[in-house]
Amino acid sequence: xxxxxxxxxxxxxxxxxxxxxxxxxxxxxxxxxxxxxxxxxxxxxxxxxxxxxxxxxxxxxxxxxxxxxxxxxxxxxxxxxxxxxxxxxxxxxxxxxxxxxxxxxxxxxxxxxxxxxxxxxxxxxxxxxxxxxxxxxxxxxxxxxxxxxxxxxxxxxxxxxxxxxxxxxxxxxxxxxxxxxxxxxxxxxxxxxxxxxxxxxxxxxxxxxxxxxxxxxxxxxxxxxxxxxxxxxxxxxxxxxxxxxxxxxxxxxxxxxxxxxxxxxxxxxxxxxxxxxxxxxxxxxxxxxxxxxxxxxxxxxxxxxxxxxxxxxxxxxxxxxxxxxxxxxxxxxxxxxxxxxxxxxxxxxxxxxxxxxxxxxxxxxxxxxxxxxxxxxxxxxxxxxxxxxxxxxxxxxxxxxxxxxxxxxxxxxxx
Amino acid sequence: xxxxxxxxxxxxxxxxxxxxxxxxxxxxxxxxxxxxxxxxxxxxxxxxxxxxxxxxxxxxxxxxxxxxxxxxxxxxxxxxxxxxxxxxxxxxxxxxxxxxxxxxxxxxxxxxxxxxxxxxxxxxxxxxxxxxxxxxxxxxxxxxxxxxxxxxxxxxxxxxxxxxxxxxxxxxxxxxxxxxxxxxxxxxxxxxxxxxxxxxxxxxxxxxxxxxxxxxxxxxxxxxxxxxxxxxxxxxxxxxxxxxxxxxxxxxxxx
Numbered sequence: 093x094x095x096x097x098x099x100x101x102x103x104x105x106x107x108x109x110x111x112x113x114x115x116x117x118x119x120x121x122x123x124x125x126x127x128x129x130x131x132x133x134x135x136x137x138x139x140x141x142x143x144x145x146x147x148x149x150x151x152x153x154x155x156x157x158x159x160x161x162x163x164x165x166x167x168x169x170x171x172x173x174x175x176x177x178x179x180x181x182x183x184x185x186x187x188x189x190x191x192x193x194x195x196x197x198x199x200x201x202x203x204x205x206x207x208x209x210x211x212x213x214x215x216x217x218x219x220x221x222x223x224x225x226x227x228x229x230x231x232x233x234x235x236x237x238x239x240x241x242x243x244x245x246x247x248x249x250x251x252x253x254x255x256x257x258x259x260x261x262x263x264x265x266x267x268x269x270x271x272x273x274x275x276x277x278x279x280x281x282x283x284x285x286x287x288x289x290x291x292x293x294x295x296x297x298x299x300x301x302x303x304x305x306x307x308x309x310x311x312x313x314x315x316x317x318x319x320x321x322x323x324x325x326x327x328x329x330x331x332x333x334x335x336x337x338x339x340x341x342x343x344x345x346x347x348x349x350x351x352x353x354x355x356x357x358x359x360x361x362x363x364x365x366x367x368x369x370x371x372x373x374x375x376x377x378x379x380x381x382x383x384x385x386x387x388x389x390x391x392x393x394x395x396x397x398x399x400x401x402x403x404x405x406x407x408x409x410x411x412x413x414x415x416x417x418x419x420x421x422x423x424x425x426x427x428x429x430x431x432x433x434x435x436x437x438x439x440x441x442x443x444x445x446x447x448x449x450x451x452x453x454x455x456x457x458x459x460x461x462x463x464x465x466x467x468x469x470x471x472x473x474x475x476x477x478x479x480x481x482x483x484x485x486x487x488x489x490x491x492x493x494x495x496x497x498x499x500x501x502x503x504x505x506x507x
Numbered sequence: 508x509x510x511x512x513x514x515x516x517x518x519x520x521x522x523x524x525x526x527x528x529x530x531x532x533x534x535x536x537x538x539x540x541x542x543x544x545x546x547x548x549x550x551x552x553x554x555x556x557x558x559x560x561x562x563x564x565x566x567x568x569x570x571x572x573x574x575x576x577x578x579x580x581x582x583x584x585x586x587x588x589x590x591x592x593x594x595x596x597x598x599x600x601x602x603x604x605x606x607x608x609x610x611x612x613x614x615x616x617x618x619x620x621x622x623x624x625x626x627x628x629x630x631x632x633x634x635x636x637x638x639x640x641x642x643x644x645x646x647x648x649x650x651x652x653x654x655x656x657x658x659x660x661x662x663x664x665x666x667x668x669x670x671x672x673x674x675x676x677x678x679x680x681x682x683x684x685x686x687x688x689x690x691x692x693x694x695x696x697x698x699x700x701x702x703x704x705x706x707x708x709x710x711x712x713x714x715x716x717x718x719x720x721x722x723x724x725x726x727x728x729x730x731x732x733x734x735x736x737x738x739x740x741x742x743x744x745x746x747x748x749x750x751x752x753x754x755x756x757x758x759x760x761x762x
Contacts, residue, residue, distance in 0.1 A: 102723050106716045113712040120702040159700050274695065343693045354695045447695035459684045466677040
């Protein structure tokens with residue numbers, strides 16, 4: 093019982109929230125998911141930062157992969173339990189009692205309310221007041237000389253639903269973590285593949301069995317800068333007939349049975365060169381100069397001379413250098429270089445990211461619910477009580493938001 | 508040239524000249540809005556793609572909410588605290604940022620999405636509100652430390668701070684969630700512990716605990732205001748600080 097008491101305590105929940113916040117901040121300062129050598133170089137054992145942060149400490153505490161360590165997941169789990177227990181023990185009972193007719197039958201009950209007033213010697217006030225309360229859109233329950241009214245039940249229920257939607261999101265992401273996977277493929281057009289090359293796999297993942305073919309890959313430019321990349325893909329069944337076909341672009345993925353295919357990157361694989369005398373077409377591979385600069389190089393060997401060709405971005409022009417590194421000329425696709433070779437074509441390949449996540453439906457539901465209920469939580473929930481006995485007349489009210497509004501309404505009622 | 512206009516307009520910082528300062532705040536809000544609209548019309552996309560544009564949008568939202576708040580509360584106290592912020596923002600945006608970063612370039616493919624409008628604008632609006640609210644909490648702490656006489660002002664500051672942060676919190680929630688949905692549409696993962704995402708979550712957690720702290724039994728406005736102050740600092744780390752780290756999916760505005 094003690095444990096449950098601690099779990100449902102608000103201060104405990106706040107402490108867990110802040111602990112998660114602090115742990116997350118560590119994760120953004122210390123680089124995540126690098127190899128051991130990286131940490132040994134940057135947090136050396138002989139010169140630890142601030143005197144005690146060295147790579148051993150980092151690896152021991154799991155700070156290199158904070159968001160997957162057991163203690164971080166435990167914190168999230170505790171937060172979930174705290175949310176659930178708080179919802180069950182505190183908020184559901186309130187939900188039930190808000191539907192009861194909480195008549196206040198004694199003078200004493202009114203003293204606890206933030207707004208109350210005692211009017212004497214006025215016999216007709218009850219009818220006048222009832223009329224006014226009705227005009228304000230309250231639900232009114234009446235029992236002999238007692239009146240109870242409330243307005244805005246949505247504002248009372250919404251905070252409960254907020255916590256509920258947070259719980260849904262946490263559950264959804266746990267399910268997703270166990271079952272999702274991601275895979276990557278880099279392919280030129282015409283190629284076709286199954287889902288292999290997973291980057292990360294959860295514990296209970298099953299790789300789906302679908303076949304995908306890349307039909308084409310191109311880009312569109314706007315004002316000389318790359319505007320958007322497109323890939324046209326087909327999904328085939330096991331006999332090669334096309335089930336689905338779609339052109340995807342960067343913000344536009346292909347969705348098929350819980351598998352999403354995203355356009356992520358691109359690469360140049362090679363060039364097609366025609367040797368004019370032989371009338372044959374050869375394919376030469378391209379090598380990347382620098383991973384981020386998007387330039388590739390290849391070599392053509394002539395009888396006497398060697399040439400280097402450099403391709404930059406996805407342009408139709410390329411640069412020709414001789415074997416000493418001197419710049420010779422800039423050439424177009426389709427042009428002849430030195431009367432022996434003609435560069436016909438470049439072969440780009442598209443990078444695709446595949447993702448399987450069955451929990452997306454749950455998560456989106458949780459998101460949507462959270463968005464709606466967070467907004468609705470700001471509606472005020474107001475309650476009014478009236479009690480009269482002989483010449484004494486008691487009127488009291490309480491609200492959970494917008495107290496000033498209630499004050500104004502109160503004043504209006506009394507006039 | 509237009510830039511210098513705004514800077515001169517935002518240096519309104521005192522309680523004396525009522526009407527003139529009101530008009531000037533209004534005009535500077537209009538100028539911010541006009542810049543954004545012109546960029547929008549000229550480039551064909553919503554003006555929120557680089558640091559400069561987001562700073563101008565933030566300055567616009569803060570001045571907009573300032574006008575609303577001054578109308579509702581009829582007090583110039585908020586204005587005198589907030590206006591220096593707007594001033595620094597527009598100063599930084601216009602004079603300190605290099606011209607290259609101010610130019611509007613065409614959007615990279617990953618930014619061409621309708622989610623851009625919703626996610627970034629929600630975040631900026633929420634930043635504006637939370638900045639105003641938490642600044643009020645900081646001023647509360649100042650008053651508490653130096654001027655212990657006036658309980659009325661203290662109470663009002665605390666109340667305003669609470670209500671403004673209350674109003675800004677759902678915007679922050681919407682912003683984070685729309686960012687997650689956008690990330691899922693574009694990159695296949697709704698949460699990837701990117702520095703900016705992480706710090707936005709931390710901001711959310713801190714302000715959530717601020718809002719709930721009122722229900723704790725031993726609550727007093729002072730500790731709540733300390734929480735809000737932390738929230739203020741964390742917000743700036745989330746908005747500008749992570750750009751200096753230069754990594755992750757959000758590095759569009761680095762220096």
